[in-house]
Amino acid sequence: MKKYDFFNPLIVVVAILAFLAMGYIGSFNYRFEDPLDAEVILTIIFACIVFAVGYFAVKYKANVKISQTNYLSEKLLLALTVIALILQSLNLVFLGGIPLFNSTLKANATTNLWRVAYPLFLITLNFLLAKYYSRKYLILIILGALIFGLNGYRTSVLGILGSSFITLYYLDKISRKFGIVFIAIIVVGLMAVGYIASQSIAGQHWTLNPMELIFYRAAFTLEVFERIIPLAGTTHGKILAMIFSSGSPRTFIGEYVLHYNVCLTSTIFGPVMLDFGYIGLTIQMLFMGAFLGLVHKIKNGVGIGIYAFILTHTIIWIETGPTDIMIWFLYLIGLIYIIMMLFKKNTGSDEI
Numbered sequence: 001m002k003k004y005d006f007f008n009p010l011i012v013v014v015a016i017l018a019f020l021a022m023g024y025i026g027s028f029n030y031r032f033e034d035p036l037d038a039e040v041i042l043t044i045i046f047a048c049i050v051f052a053v054g055y056f057a058v059k060y061k062a063n064v065k066i067s068q069t070n071y072l073s074e075k076l077l078l079a080l081t082v083i084a085l086i087l088q089s090l091n092l093v094f095l096g097g098i099p100l101f102n103s104t105l106k107a108n109a110t111t112n113l114w115r116v117a118y119p120l121f122l123i124t125l126n127f128l129l130a131k132y133y134s135r136k137y138l139i140l141i142i143l144g145a146l147i148f149g150l151n152g153y154r155t156s157v158l159g160i161l162g163s164s165f166i167t168l169y170y171l172d173k174i175s176r177k178f179g180i181v182f183i184a185i186i187v188v189g190l191m192a193v194g195y196i197a198s199q200s201i202a203g204q205h206w207t208l209n210p211m212e213l214i215f216y217r218a219a220f221t222l223e224v225f226e227r228i229i230p231l232a233g234t235t236h237g238k239i240l241a242m243i244f245s246s247g248s249p250r251t252f253i254g255e256y257v258l259h260y261n262v263c264l265t266s267t268i269f270g271p272v273m274l275d276f277g278y279i280g281l282t283i284q285m286l287f288m289g290a291f292l293g294l295v296h297k298i299k300n301g302v303g304i305g306i307y308a309f310i311l312t313h314t315i316i317w318i319e320t321g322p323t324d325i326m327i328w329f330l331y332l333i334g335l336i337y338i339i340m341m342l343f344k345k346n347t348g349s350d351e352i
């Protein structure tokens with residue numbers, strides 16, 4: 001595990017191709033009469049190539065090695081992490097139940113309280129691990145995954161467990177045995193949340209087992225993208241405007257593409273394709289490849305945590321699509337980190 005950098009930005013390309021493979025298999029078994037259209041496959045391969053070009057464009061530039069920042073105390077980070085858990089617990093209390101077991105509550109679970117609690121927990125947890133690692137803080141990872149998982153969304157569970165795993169990996173705290181156990185927890189946690197949530201949807205009766213459900217979801221999401229391609233560039237930036245203002249981009253996509261009032265995932269490529277076509281897709285994937293490549297290159301101290309939660313949520317976007325302003329806020333933190341590190345390099349300073 002020390003010999004190879006398993007979590008360099010190209011892991012996004014691997015994850016995209018794995019998702020495509022699962023969707024292709026799922027399209028035979030659960031969703032389509034015909035397999036995925038060739039244009040879908042070629043478009044996704046093209047997007048992967050553009051992402052890789054962006055990554056390699058910054059990979060071979062001069063290295064930036066800077067000492068870690070010292071202005072975040074352990075007590076402050078621990079306090080903020082605990083506060084985030086308390087806020088999410090209060091969110092569940094105010095909802096009046098457990099959204100994981102109630103589809104009506106789940107539809108209203110992403111409250112403003114949750115929008116504060118989740119990013120606060122994600123950020124401070126990874127900063128705490130990156131700067132002040134201690135075995136006792138592993139308890140916070142499990143608590144966070146459990147408490148936020150009760151909202152009924154797999155993305156929260158993957159965001160917490162995945163980013164923590166990547167942070168610990170770069171701290172060289174992942175032994176082979178620990179790594180296998182941690183990955184098993186991630187897989188089981190995601191399957192459990194997804195399956196339980198699907199069984200609690202009112203008016204729907206699922207017969208798929210947890211493993212079949214994963215392939216079905218991949219196939220369905222890629223089917224949405226397949227239907228988006230002929231509509232490329234027809235929304236003229238409306239989805240992008242909705243992300244940074246009001247409204248529900250995923251619901252808009254459901255109404256625009258399938259003509260149903262339903263919240264849809266449309267892959268990492270879907271929203272930008274609808275808004276700006278292949279030109280927009282090229283710019284987005286080039287940006288993501290270069291951005292992740294740069295954060296990966298200069299990660300140090302809390303920068304390890306920053307890279308971990310940005311990479312994790314970029315991988316999550318492969319299915320869900322980059323339609324969450326809250327996650328773009330994580331990218332903003334990465335941009336601020338890049339500017340700070342480059343400023344420190346140019347001034348020769350070890351402090352901000």
